[in-house]
Amino acid sequence: QQQVKQSPQSLIVQKGGIPIINCAYENTAFDYFPWYQQFPGKGPALLIAIRPDVSEKKEGRFTISFNKSAKQFSLHIMDSQPGDSATYFCAASRGQGGKLIFGQGTELSVKP
Amino acid sequence: NAGVMQNPRHLVRRRGQEARLRCSPMKGHSHVYWYRQLPEEGLKFMVYLQKENIIDESGMPKERFSAEFPKEGPSILRIQQVVRGDSAAYFCASSPQRGREQYFGPGTRLTVT
Numbered sequence: 001q002q003q004v005k006q007s008p009q010s011l012i013v014q015k016g017g018i019p020i021i022n023c024a025y026e027n028t029a030f031d032y033f034p035w036y037q038q039f040p041g042k043g044p045a046l047l048i049a050i051r052p053d054v055s056e057k058k059e060g061r062f063t064i065s066f067n068k069s070a071k072q073f074s075l076h077i078m079d080s081q082p083g084d085s086a087t088y089f090c091a092a093s094r095g096q097g098g099k100l101i102f103g104q105g106t107e108l109s110v111k112p
Numbered sequence: 113n114a115g116v117m118q119n120p121r122h123l124v125r126r127r128g129q130e131a132r133l134r135c136s137p138m139k140g141h142s143h144v145y146w147y148r149q150l151p152e153e154g155l156k157f158m159v160y161l162q163k164e165n166i167i168d169e170s171g172m173p174k175e176r177f178s179a180e181f182p183k184e185g186p187s188i189l190r191i192q193q194v195v196r197g198d199s200a201a202y203f204c205a206s207s208p209q210r211g212r213e214q215y216f217g218p219g220t221r222l223t224v225t
């Protein structure tokens with residue numbers, strides 16, 4: 001029940017495409033859902049996060065869609081660029097507990 | 113405002129030696145989390161500390177691993193008698209308060225030979 005399942009494992013898109021990464025969770029006590037971007041040899045960087053009282057959040061080219069009833073959330077990257085090539089992790093936590101439960105990661109490659 | 117700092121960035125230890133990993137949180141952050149990333153795997157929570165207190169250590173292996181966050185100085189993750197399976201990237205994250213955004217450091221890559 002503590003798992004967060006992420007798909008796909010890898011994704012290749014052309015420049016300008018809209019990659020979509022999906023995550024699903026079981027624990028309905030989760031109330032905070034961040035996305036992190038990680039480049040090789042670097043630490044994860046917080047991209048965008050959402051709480052379950054909203055269904056969508058946009059920050060720049062990144063959008064989170066949240067479906068509370070289905071217990072799913074997804075990341076969309078608009079107008080993707082080669083510089084977006086990285087590994088993306090979704091995560092979830094219970095607000096009071098703090099620890100993040102991460103998905104398995106999606107390796108994104110954006111071709112020029 | 114400096115980010116989360118971790119040192120060393122790379123650490124090589126022989127089997128049976130001790131590894132000490134240090135983490136200095138962002139200024140004003142009093143909550144520290146440690147995560148481990150094994151090759152080709154996601155990040156796994158290890159321990160959550162606040163100044164001088166361990167809040168949640170549910171992800172820590174029962175033996176050989178310990179963590180502290182003293183009143184003064186960095187947080188320390190200590191691994192005694194390292195084995196090859198301890199080879200991984202260890203990340204520290206800090207947060208200004210419980211349940212808020214966590215910001216990660218660059219990690220320490222531990223290699224056990």
